[in-house]
Amino acid sequence: MKFEKCILITGGAGFIGSHVVRLFVTKYPQYQIVNLDKLTYAGNLENLKDIDKLPNYTFEHGDIVDENYIDSLFAKYQFDGVIHLAAESHVDRSITDPMAFVKTNVIGTCNLLNSAKNLWKGQMEGKRFYHVSTDEVYGELHDPSEFFVETTSYDPRSPYSASKASSDHFVRAYHNTYGLPIVVSNCSNNYGPNHFPEKLIPLMINNIKNWKPLPVYGKGENVRDWLFVIDHARAIDNIFHNGKNGDTYNIGGNNEWKNLDLVHLLCDLMDEKQGNPVGKSRELITYVTDRAGHDLRYAIDASKLMSELGWEPSVTFEEGLSRTVDWYLNNWDWIENITSGDYQKYYTSMYETSAN
Ligand code: NAD
Ligand code: DAU
Numbered sequence: 001m002k003f004e005k006c007i008l009i010t011g012g013a014g015f016i017g018s019h020v021v022r023l024f025v026t027k028y029p030q031y032q033i034v035n036l037d038k039l040t041y042a043g044n045l046e047n048l049k050d051i052d053k054l055p056n057y058t059f060e061h062g063d064i065v066d067e068n069y070i071d072s073l074f075a076k077y078q079f080d081g082v083i084h085l086a087a088e089s090h091v092d093r094s095i096t097d098p099m100a101f102v103k104t105n106v107i108g109t110c111n112l113l114n115s116a117k118n119l120w121k122g123q124m125e126g127k128r129f130y131h132v133s134t135d136e137v138y139g140e141l142h143d144p145s146e147f148f149v150e151t152t153s154y155d156p157r158s159p160y161s162a163s164k165a166s167s168d169h170f171v172r173a174y175h176n177t178y179g180l181p182i183v184v185s186n187c188s189n190n191y192g193p194n195h196f197p198e199k200l201i202p203l204m205i206n207n208i209k210n211w212k213p214l215p216v217y218g219k220g221e222n223v224r225d226w227l228f229v230i231d232h233a234r235a236i237d238n239i240f241h242n243g244k245n246g247d248t249y250n251i252g253g254n255n256e257w258k259n260l261d262l263v264h265l266l267c268d269l270m271d272e273k274q275g276n277p278v279g280k281s282r283e284l285i286t287y288v289t290d291r292a293g294h295d296l297r298y299a300i301d302a303s304k305l306m307s308e309l310g311w312e313p314s315v316t317f318e319e320g321l322s323r324t325v326d327w328y329l330n331n332w333d334w335i336e337n338i339t340s341g342d343y344q345k346y347y348t349s350m351y352e353t354s355a356n
Contacts, residue, residue: 001055003032008079010064010112011086013037015195016132018047019233020083025057027237032056034077037086038063044343046334047194064108074115081128083240084112087164090198091136094160095292105163106170113174120180129182130240131171135225135252136161137186140295147301148186150248157293175246183243185235188252188300192229192320193327197335200224201321204263205328206335208270208281218290220260223297227253228320231313238311249309252300255317260285269325 007024011017012035025033033056037043051057062069064086086108088094088101113129120127138148139155156165174180195202207214235251243249257265267281305311315323328335337343 003056004030005080006032006034006077007081007083008034008036008073008077009083009085010036011043011084012059013039013043013045013047014085014089015042015047015192016190016229016232017085018044018194019192019229020085020236021048021057022051023230023233023237024083025051025054029054029056032058032077034058034060034073034079036060036062036064036073039344040088041344042089042196044194044196044338046337046343064111065103067111067114070111070115071118074119078119079116080126081130081240082112082116083130083132083236084109085132088160090196091158091160092198092291094158094163098159098163101159101163105160106166109167110170113170113180117174117178117180124179124181127181128240128245129171129174129180130236130243131168131182131184132236133168133184133186134161134164135186135188135250135298135300136295137165137168138298141297141299144297147299148250148252149301150186150250150304157295161295172246181245183239183245184248185239185243185305186248186250186300187232187235188225188227188298190229190232191226192324193331194334195229195324197338200259200262201266201324202328202335204266205270205325206339208267208284209274209329209332212284213286214263214267214281214284215286215288216260216263217288217294219287220258220263221296222259222294223256223299224259224262225252225254225256225299226262226317227251227255227313228315228317228324231315234314235305235311238309239305242309244308249305250300250302251305251311252302253313253317254300254302255313256297256299257317265321266325269321273325273329 012021156162175182
């Protein structure tokens with residue numbers, strides 16, 4: 001079958017990547033979508049089992065840190081576009097193992113940039129390298145009236161955000177130096193189905209269901225701006241197709257929550273949906289030692305994306321959180337396979353090499 005374009009999506013077996021892959025594979029049957037993923041602890045092909053037999057979807061098991069492999073993949077598929085999401089993504093892990101973040105987030109991104117530059121040399125027209133980044137590169141906010149805009153200076157404060165900031169700089173440097181047609185987006189905290197249960201929202205849902213302590217870092221006063229993952233995927237689709245070459249777009253939900261308030265909300269929602277007396281799960285809240293270098297507040301100003309490209313969130317927080325809790329409760333096998341490690345055993349036998 002002849003496709004109009006061949007697009008590489010990296011990290012498509014992860015949380016956000018799987019929603020992006022699903023959107024592109026179903027919305028654009030004229031595109032061949034190649035999902036490249038190493039299947040680390042965070043990658044889970046079960047996230048894509050509803051679409052993985054579609055004729056325009058292909059999975060490639062590989063590591064973006066492996067330069068020769070990435071070169072051979074670009075030679076094999078002659079990609080027209082790249083949407084790069086593969087990353088080490090958890091701040092706490094970056095504190096205990098920063099070098100894993102340097103390798104994947106910095107070196108891995110540079111390998112993709114190099115292969116794209118070499119493949120597209122002299123024929124950049126119609127090509128696009130989309131780098132998916134985070135609001136954490138801007139550092140933390142203190143003044144409640146302040147928001148991150150696209151021109152806010154970078155001030156990364158964790159090994160994770162420093163590695164993402166470094167990759168953002170490399171992407172822009174390849175545009176400036178070699179004319180690589182790039183676009184970058186910096187998004188706030190996502191939530192939704194298929195979120196790995198080491199992150200705040202799925203961790204709390206899992207612990208409430210299993211009647212385990214709910215670890216709130218410090219006093220629970222840190223603030224995050226939450227966006228439903230499907231709205232992030234919609235923004236990526238919009239920016240990939242309509243974003244200006246070389247430009248940056250902030251994506252956010254204009255939806256700030258103090259961690260403790262959010263945990264209260266989740267407790268009450270879980271009590272309601274599980275038929276427990278409302279307030280019961282709050283008994284599980286346990287204050288634990290704060291994250292080292294814990295950023296106080298993130299808040300995105302997404303007005304550029306809204307006014308220039310017409311994007312806006314489609315799901316309210318109330319609806320999105322309720323849908324998320326329902327998804328976990330209705331797909332409890334998904335989380336049990338992860339917490340028992342079964343999903344990795346399955347993929348190890350399918351794809352030979354073991355996840356890290
Ligand atoms: P995730 O950890 O759920 O998924 C990452 C995916 O990348 C996994 O499938 C993993 O197997 C794959 N991967 C990791 N290392 C790899 C390597 N060396 N080679 C190939 N594949 C590799 O992450 P996520 O939360 O879905 O985040 C996706 C992207 O979006 C990341 O770049 C992250 O920085 C960015 N982001 C995330 C959020 C958020 O709230 N989760 C917000 C803004 C931006
Ligand atoms: O802002 C975008 C970023 O959001 C992404 O770039 C990251 O990939 C993503 O992991 C997320 O980072 P955070 O550190 O904000 O997310 P996390 O879910 O780890 O934590 C959210 C807040 O909750 C943070 O203030 C730390 C706190 N927390 C987290 C956990 C896991 C707790 O209080 N207890 C916990 O057990």
